[in-house]
Amino acid sequence: MAIIYRYVLKERADELLKFGIRLSKQFDKEVNLNGYPKPCITGFLNPKDSEYKFQSDEYVGLKIDVPNEYCKVMDTSEIEETPNIIELDAYQLGAFKNPEVLITTSILPEKISLLDKDIDVPVLYDNSRDLYYSCRITEMLDELSPKEAYVVLKNYFDNM
Secondary structure, eight states, rough: OEEEEEEEEHHHHHHHHHBBBHHHHHHEEEEEEETTTEEEEESSSSSSSSSHHHSSEEEEEEEOOOOOGGGGEEEETTTSSSSOEEGGOOOOSOOOOSEEEEEEEOOGGGEEEOOSSSSSSSOSSHHHHHHHHHHHHHHHHHHOHHHHHHHHHHHHHOOO
16 A cells, blocks of 8 residues: 555545545546556655645645555656656655656545644655655666766765
């Protein structure tokens, strides 16, 4: 099971907590999966992947428990006709700059709860974009010899 985060306007939260999210009526994106258009409910891997909605008083965060087989991940930073969409199980954290989860099933109300911004399930990274950049920097530094890495980092810090 995956925990996926989704933001909705405050006035809609009670309805979704009571009745769930019906894919056929409440999808917010349609993507091409296996050659066919498929409706999807979108969400995030990290609650701070939408910093604006995380901080906003207009939106409320929902935590959704979804079986992994109903989740796909795509990078919304890619502007392509055929975006890279992969299974959640195949996704490596930090691989996409702006990962968006595509949920391909309806969600029962008992699988939805409110996000508590202060005390909730611990998230091991601040947000997906920062994790992406951290992974890219680590990869670049790993390709350098220790002396080259020292020179690059020294020049960087000397110019701050």
